[in-house]
Amino acid sequence: MSLKVLEIIAPRSETDAIEAVTAAPEIVDWWRTPPLEDERFSTHIMVTPEHVQTTLDGLQKILDRCAGARIIIHSIETTLPQIEAKTPAEDQKPSHDASLSREELFEAVDRSGRITQTYLLLTALSAIVAAIGMIENSVAAVIGAMVIAPLLGPNLALALGTTLGDIDLSRRAILANLAGLGLAIGLAFIISFLVEPHTSAQLLERTEISYGALILALASGAAAVLSLSTGAAAGLVGVMVAVALMPPAVALGLFLGWGDTTHAAQTALLLLINVTAINLSAKLVLVLRGVSPRRWPEKSRAKQSSRWSFAFWGISFFITIALIYLAKH
Structure with a gap:
């Protein structure tokens, strides 16, 4: 224990x-x-x-x-003699699994949800490797790009910021998300002028719009919050989130540079679906786990922030479902 x-x-x-x-x-x-x-x-x-x-x-x-x-x-790490776990009383409410406190969660996501030199450099390197991997149809290169992509932190920071009603944290997270995705799209756009327009299996995969992609993004957001709050393998879940964000962003930049508006629209829709689903599920898991401010004025502000956040992501979620339906029919 x-x-x-x-x-x-x-x-x-x-x-x-x-x-x-x-x-x-x-x-x-x-x-x-x-x-x-x-x-x-x-x-x-x-x-x-x-x-x-x-x-x-x-x-x-x-x-x-x-x-x-x-x-x-x-x-x-450990203590001797070992502490035996107590059996909860029958009238005692079951607690969540071992998890980080509100303060520890904030400290973790606040560090990873800022625009820093390291964040921009890792994003740029990931975008370049992903672009080359998709152009050369190299699955290994694309996976390698996902390992170094630092896109998990800003999305968790945005979910936690809106849950706690922390405007500053939410603002920094939004800027970090925009900067990361914008940098990936911009670099891919530049790379598109260095290679001849063509399509590979890896690129075409990012144009496929399906409900499966939506479910994958929902699972990624939920798993990201659970891994962070319980201290599980957050790095592996970070790869899962990056898979849902970095390849569509890079493919969007490539298709835009090649003037392929049809495929660019499809990858943009996939990116929108993934961003919406990841943030919605991450936000939902935080609320279900009882993460909230301590003081009453902060609780009131957090409730208002959560309502607006759920309204925004909820409406966006149903819009994406409608767009998936239209894309498939």
């Missing part, structure tokens, strides 16, 4: 408040170090991952009234 230690550094006046949090039944163990040089105490609280958020919410009430307090989250 993976455990976490929440370390809170606070003045002596907060001793009773911290001990009240440690009295909760979900606390595995806790200890306090001698006072620091500035007379603050460091208290370590060991807790199971599924109870990290509840414990953090209790400790953050101390941060609200104490400017000198700080909370640090430590991950533990």
Whole structure:
């Protein structure tokens, strides 16, 4: 069982408040170090991952009234003797699987959802490799491009930003998504002038509009959130998301450069379908897992943000279904 230690550094006046949090039944163990040089105490609280958020919410009430307090989250590989998992009581609501806290989720997606030099460089390299792979009909090259494509972070950041009502996070995520996809399309457009127009199996595959593509994108978005929140193999799921986004974007740029408007329209539709489905399912999973702000004013803003987000992606989803139907008939 993976455990976490929440370390809170606070003045002596907060001793009773911290001990009240440690009295909760979900606390595995806790200890306090001698006072620091500035007379603050460091208290370590060991807790199971599924109870990290509840414990953090209790400790953050101390941060609200104490400017000198700080909370640090430590991950533990193992502890001896091993902690046996407790059997939940019959009237106790089942908790989610071991997952990251709201704060850990924010920290993870905030780093990967920004426009940075590394993000742009990896996107550019991925787009170039994907373009060459599709032109040469090389499946291995296309897969390699997906491995380095950093498109997972901005989409998760957008889903989390709208779930928490964080306007700044949502804005950065939207800009990062636009920059990444725009860069991929632009580079593919330039590459199209260096090669003769032609179609390969890899390129034609990105012009096929089907409900299967929609289902794949829905699964990608849901798997991305689950992998991030549970600490699973996010890298592999990132490849799954990149498969749904990078090849259509690159194919769109190539077809536009070659003047093939019919295939360009088809790849643009596939890209729209994938973007919509990934964001809708990612947003839905976050809400179902109970991710929300702690304070009431933030909760109110998050609810409003979620309504607008669900409305936008929901309408877009039904539009894409209609477009798929029209494309197939």
